Amino acid sequence: MCEDPMPDETASLVVELDEESDVTRSAVADAVSDVGGSVEDELRFGSLLVTLPEEGVERLCSMDGLARVETANTLGLGIGEE
Structure with a gap:
């Protein structure tokens, strides 16, 4: 996603x-909003579930103060499953 984001x-x-780090959830939410995304949920252990355009992923990942960024499906959240 970072190296070859899909438009749209x-x-x-x-x-x-x-x-x-001194980074706050609010700062991350602002960064996500700046690239056209939104915070969908606040998770345990200081994590956030976010949705954003693929074209904004690299910018988010380059933000200081993040321990990691993973796809939601990688962590077994079942996003989009019924």
């Missing part, structure tokens, strides 16, 4: 904040 496609990601 969205990504559902789990963003985990670095506990040793």
